[in-house]
């Protein structure tokens with residue numbers, strides 16, 4: 258099996274490299290090898306590699322900056338997935354694409370299911386929703402994995418920001434009225450590897466793939482929290498590992514979103530219902546705290562934390 262992976266230097270892409278290499282022949286690219294703003298280069302890449310599977314975690318993920326760069330966000334998050342979908346369709350390849358909780362407006366009081374109608378409130382969210390629609394329109398053999406609050410030992414994320422600030426300051430103020438589920442890049446990579454393995458097995462007995470459950474799935478860890486409680490978990494774990502944190506978990510104070518204005522509006526409720534993914538692919542998703550604890554431990558042993 259030949260697999261083309263985009264975004265190899267990102268959080269999810271980096272976690273995917275070893276798992277996808279174990280499944281087949283991997284061609285992994287970042288911006289340096291193929292800039293998504295160059296449509297010809299993107300089509301040429303797919304036509305040259307002729308993959309059986311395309312995994313696309315590459316994205317314009319600077320949520321606030323996207324408000325002032327809508328054209329670039331659209332090119333990378335909507336137009337490039339459209340091109341990948343067209344090329345995947347021509348090859349008969351499976352396209353696995355990532356999307357986001359930010360396609361929703363966050364006004365629902367319970368977890369969002371795949372049947373809820375998106376209503377993005379930011380340029381980033383709108384560009385990702387356009388990307389989903391393009392993938393659905395051009396490639397029937399798609400899996401769209403909507404995830405949220407991604408973190409990893411590799412790359413930039415909220416958990417690493419808290420560790421940096423926690424080493425510098427005695428007090429922190431963190432938003433406590435946005436709810437969601439921190440999800441590790443490693444977990445997402447495990448999910449993708451399991452789903453590809455199932456698709457690979459299924460295609461030998463059903464070459465048309467008629468019975469395979471393509472579609473949109475919510476893919477996060479389980480449980481729900483808010484940013485302040487998430488920050489407390491990160492700092493408590495770092496302290497438990499003996500890291501030199503100045504801040505105590507009790508000195509991480511709750512503030513409202515209104516007290517921390519940002520260019521992009523974020524959903525107050527980002528919780529995604531993952532039952533469809535778990536039951537369709539027989540996957541058991543772990544609680545978010547397990548992933549956070551693992552990553553803080555990894556960072557502690559790697560001496561990222563002082």
Ligand SMILES: NC(=O)c1ccc[n+]([C@@H]2O[C@H](COP(=O)([O-])OP(=O)(O)OC[C@H]3O[C@@H](n4cnc5c(N)ncnc54)[C@H](OP(=O)(O)O)[C@@H]3O)[C@@H](O)[C@H]2O)c1
Pocket residue numbers: 263264265266267268269270286287288289291292293294313314315316317318333355356357358385403404405406407408412413
């Ligand atoms: N991070 C989150 O909290 C979060 C939440 C919900 C959904 N998601 C979705 O999950 C997926 C993975 O997110 P992530 O956290 O792994 O993202 P990330 O760490 O920001 O990585 C994104 C990667 O996209 C690549 N990229 C950006 N611009 C590109 C361009 N012009 N051409 C080619 N590649 C380009 C970058 O490659 P280079 O490094 O080589 O430039 C980067 O490594 C994305 O689809 C994102 O929308 C993320």
